[in-house]
Amino acid sequence: MIDLKMVASIYWNKHLGQKLRRLRGQQSVRAVAEKVTELGEKVSFQYIHMLEDPTRYPTAASSVSTEKLKVILEALGSNVESFLTNSAKIFLESIDSLETLD
Template sequence: MVELDVIASINWNPVYGERLREMRGKVSMQHLADEVTQKFNYPVTKQYIAMIERPFGDKASKTVSFQLLRYICKILGKDVQDIFGSPKIMQKQTSHT
């Protein structure tokens, strides 16, 4: 098992992007970006969320901050493990997660 706090970034791909888009559902990218920025003091734009949901082309990010993914999932009321399908990831309980 791996503790979530030791993961800095994820090698990103279109499958993960599609899962994230499905998890977001009807929540707007702008609302999601605003919530992550306000609640977690982690600046993110709707353009960046759009890019990670559809990571195609030369300018697409090859990696995504795992912390950002955790924040996005918290806002959506989802589990970050849902993006990856498996394996199980152990989360250490702390006051700042």
């Protein structure tokens, strides 16, 4: 287990963006941005859109600060550890399934 206090940012990709979008569900991006602001981290709804679909925005960041992601996920009722652990597990499972096709 990695201590997230020692990690400044997380490499961001399309897969993580899709997962963030699914986690948001039917909540509006504006509502999530407002919750994040209430929790003490200022983010715009446009920033959340960029995270959800980084390939759509040519200027999208290739990483997100761990602190910012932590608060966004808290606003969505989740946490960084489970978000990333489940993402890594899914990624590894998809690699395994590709290898069995060879």
